[in-house]
Amino acid sequence: MKRRHLASFDDEHALLGAIARCRAAQLDVVEAWSPHPVHGLDAQLGIPRSRLPMLAFAGGATGLVLGTVFQYWSSAVDWPIDVGGKPFDSLPAFMPVMFELTVLCAGLTTVFALLARSRLWPGKVVRAHPGVTDDRFVLAAVPRDPTLPAHEVDRMLLAAGAERAWEETIP
Amino acid sequence: MAAELEVLAHAPTRAPNPHAPSRPSGCAVPSEEPLIGGGKTLTQVTRDVCAPLERRPTFAWWAALCAALAMLLFGVWAVGYQTATGIGTWGLNRTVGWGFDITNFVFWVGIGHAGTLISAVLLLFRQKWRTSINRSAEAMTIFAVLCAALFPVIHMGRPWLAFWVFPYPNARGSLWINWRSALLWDVFAISTYFTISLLFWYVGLIPDLATLRDRARGWRKKLFGWLSFGWDGSGRTWSRYEMACMLLASLATPLVVSVHSVVSTDFATSVVPGWHTTVLPPYFVIGAVFSGFAMVLTLMLIARRVMRFEDYITVRHIHAMCKVLVFTGSIVGLAYATELFTAWYSGNEYEMFAFENRLHGPMAWAYWIMVSCNVFVPQLLWLRRVRGSMVAIFVISLLVNVGMWFERFVIIVVSLQRDFLPSSWSSYCPTLVEFGAMVGAFGLFFTLFLLFCRFLPMISMFEVKTVLAPAHPKEHA
Numbered sequence: 001m002k003r004r005h006l007a008s009f010d011d012e013h014a015l016l017g018a019i020a021r022c023r024a025a026q027l028d029v030v031e032a033w034s035p036h037p038v039h040g041l042d043a044q045l046g047i048p049r050s051r052l053p054m055l056a057f058a059g060g061a062t063g064l065v066l067g068t069v070f071q072y073w074s075s076a077v078d079w080p081i082d083v084g085g086k087p088f089d090s091l092p093a094f095m096p097v098m099f100e101l102t103v104l105c106a107g108l109t110t111v112f113a114l115l116a117r118s119r120l121w122p123g124k125v126v127r128a129h130p131g132v133t134d135d136r137f138v139l140a141a142v143p144r145d146p147t148l149p150a151h152e153v154d155r156m157l158l159a160a161g162a163e164r165a166w167e168e169t170i171p
Numbered sequence: 172m173a174a175e176l177e178v179l180a181h182a183p184t185r186a187p188n189p190h191a192p193s194r195p196s197g198c199a200v201p202s203e204e205p206l207i208g209g210g211k212t213l214t215q216v217t218r219d220v221c222a223p224l225e226r227r228p229t230f231a232w233w234a235a236l237c238a239a240l241a242m243l244l245f246g247v248w249a250v251g252y253q254t255a256t257g258i259g260t261w262g263l264n265r266t267v268g269w270g271f272d273i274t275n276f277v278f279w280v281g282i283g284h285a286g287t288l289i290s291a292v293l294l295l296f297r298q299k300w301r302t303s304i305n306r307s308a309e310a311m312t313i314f315a316v317l318c319a320a321l322f323p324v325i326h327m328g329r330p331w332l333a334f335w336v337f338p339y340p341n342a343r344g345s346l347w348i349n350w351r352s353a354l355l356w357d358v359f360a361i362s363t364y365f366t367i368s369l370l371f372w373y374v375g376l377i378p379d380l381a382t383l384r385d386r387a388r389g390w391r392k393k394l395f396g397w398l399s400f401g402w403d404g405s406g407r408t409w410s411r412y413e414m415a416c417m418l419l420a421s422l423a424t425p426l427v428v429s430v431h432s433v434v435s436t437d438f439a440t441s442v443v444p445g446w447h448t449t450v451l452p453p454y455f456v457i458g459a460v461f462s463g464f465a466m467v468l469t470l471m472l473i474a475r476r477v478m479r480f481e482d483y484i485t486v487r488h489i490h491a492m493c494k495v496l497v498f499t500g501s502i503v504g505l506a507y508a509t510e511l512f513t514a515w516y517s518g519n520e521y522e523m524f525a526f527e528n529r530l531h532g533p534m535a536w537a538y539w540i541m542v543s544c545n546v547f548v549p550q551l552l553w554l555r556r557v558r559g560s561m562v563a564i565f566v567i568s569l570l571v572n573v574g575m576w577f578e579r580f581v582i583i584v585v586s587l588q589r590d591f592l593p594s595s596w597s598s599y600c601p602t603l604v605e606f607g608a609m610v611g612a613f614g615l616f617f618t619l620f621l622l623f624c625r626f627l628p629m630i631s632m633f634e635v636k637t638v639l640a641p642a643h644p645k646e647h648a
Contacts, residue, residue, distance in 0.1 A: 031405055031406060031407070032405070032406040033403060033404045033405050033406070034404055034406070034409065035213060035217075035378075035382070035404060035632075035633060035636055036378075036409075036633040036634070036636040036637045037409040037410075037412070037413050037633075037637065038406070038409070041406045041409070041410075042406070042410045045406050045407075047406060047407055047410045049414075050410060050411045050414040050415075052411060052414045052415055052418060053414070053418060056418045056422075060422075070338070071350045074338060074347035074348075074350070075347065075349075075350055075351075078345070078347065079344055079345070079346060079347060081349070083349055083351055086351055090350070090351050093350060093351040094350055096356035096359065096360065096429075096433055096436075097350060097355070097356060097359045099425075099429060100356075100359040100360055100363040100429075101359070101363075103363055103367065103422050103425065103426060104363040104366060104367065106418075106422055107366070107367045107370055107371075107419060107422045107423075108366070108370070110415050110418045110419060110422070111370045111374060111415065111419070113415075114374070114411055114412065114415040115400065117411060118407070118408045118411055118412070119401070120377070120400035120401055120402060120408075121400055121401065122397055122398070122400055123396075123397045123401075124400055124401025125396060125401060126401040126402070126403045128381065128385055128402075128403045128404060129403075132403070132404050133378070133381045133382040133384075133385045133402075133404055134213065134214055134217045134382060134385065134386075135212065135213030135214040135217065
């Protein structure tokens with residue numbers, strides 16, 4: 001059983017301002033939820049830069065290699081067929097398909113990596129914080145001093161600009 | 172402690188920045204007008220965009236859906252009859268082997284391009300006006316590519332063997348497909364384009380589906396809960412999500428250029444005069460963007476009126492699209508001129524004749540419809556009075572759609588009609604079955620689009636929320 005304090009805001013700037021104030025008040029902001037991406041939130045929460053581009057690159061490179069090798073193998077090795085006297089290994093003519101497979105594999109890798117890493121799947125049940133998919137910005141804070149009473153934490157959150165603050169237990 | 176003070180000092184607040192350069196009041200710069208009218212709040216955006224989904228469909232919607240379904244049924248009859256009887260039901264002959272089917276194929280692929288351009292290229296260029304229209308433009312792309320893909324399949328005559336175009340281990344050898352064929356490149360280009368567009372569109376929908384989930388009750392809540400993949404809007408997810416969107420945009424951007432280039436190689440790699448030319452890939456790409464923007468304008472002008480989205484799809488959006496239309500229309504004009512110049516400069520009598528035939532031949536009317544609709548009509552948008560009238564813009568967008576359809580007709584039919592040997596010259600007259608397939612494709616497109624408007628948020632709510640004027644007092648666009 002872990003306890004954390006939630007605070008909701010009506011504005012993204014209020015949220016960003018509050019995160020800085022919480023830190024000054026010895027509260028660790030562990031997560032924030034918002035109806036739209038908030039610029040500067042990554043830095044405030046200390047979220048490292050996503051490594052999706054590396055995966056996308058790896059996916060694209062795999063597609064490129066697969067496309068090249070398979071086209072070469074099927075037209076020059078497995079069953080070479082003379083089409084209008086063209087060479088069996090017609091690399092320039094293979095390029096469109098090589099390109100398309102690169103893009104396709106990179107795109108599929110990006111999306112599946114995003115879903116896997118963020119643990120999103122069809123049918124997953126969540127209870128989003130009220131209003132967070134509409135117009136509310138919510139942060140979760142944990143006091144650095146565990147002996148700090150709950151009402152004191154809530155008071156600090158309200159002082160930081162929250163319109164509402166409450167405590168939550170998570171299993 | 173010093174670090175904390177530093178953070179506090181830089182924490183964004185609502186107070187205006189005293190060091191920001193002040194702008195004299197009353198000197199409104201058009202591009203600084205708010206993108207979204209009516210001074211909306213976040214929750215108003217949610218409510219306005221969800222409203223058409225949460226109320227009963229209007230009479231106009233039902234009427235439009237019935238009309239679209241009737242068109243679709245006509246198409247189903249035509250394609251069904253053609254599939255059962257054979258492609259002899261079409262007006263094609265030995266000389267004109269491609270007609271309405273490939274014209275419609277190229278037309279629909281082209282329509283799709285504007286969606287990708289708006290969602291991917293304008294995202295990379297950080298054009299914020301795209302947020303109101305990107306969702307529906309992407310939906311348009313997907314439906315248009317779907318319509319496009321139908322035509323080559325029904326042209327096969329035996330559509331149940333369509334899977335032969337893919338390289339799969341088969342009992343004939345395995346006999347692999349011919350990778351050197353431009354038609355095969357098309358298969359890969361179109362299926363990649365469709366897949367990436369669909370992924371991009373669906374990923375873009377997830378946060379909005381979560382909004383719908385949290386507003387709905389009963390079975391709708393379950394459905395949207397299932398579709399929204401358990402989205403909770405956390406900072407970490409948003410961070411990754413934005414990165415994924417940028418990556419998908421960067422991947423879709425070369426597709427904007429490549430798909431129609433590949434389609435143009437169906438023609439350019441052949442030896443038919445009028446097709447065998449290196450200008451075709453850029454010519455096709457710019458034509459595609461031009462026709463796609465015309466279709467986006469047509470749809471958006473109807474949608475903003477019918478769905479009461481005037482505050483979201485504002486005059487500024489419409490004017491931005493008009494500018495794109497004038498710009499791309501002018502390049503299309505340049506492409507037509509280049510084509511004529513190259514034909515003359517080549518000194519090749521067959522090439523020269525192909526264009527002579529377009530300008531003065533038996534189907535010259537099609538060429539002149541194409542030139543007037545694509546080159547001259549959009550130039551009217553330079554006039555302030557024309558841009559001020561939504562009706563005029565709507566008519567222009569329709570005419571551009573017509574002109575771009577005729578462009579493909581001219582390239583395909585008029586080039587094939589009279590080639591090297593006068594003894595094999597022929598003409599082409601489409602049959603009712605071909606008209607049926609064309610009307611059916613429009614029916615399918617509008618049916619899907621109407622269902623989309625009814626069941627999914629037509630405007631990307633979370634993206635519009637990021638560009639609401641008062642929330643970004645200090646942002647420099």
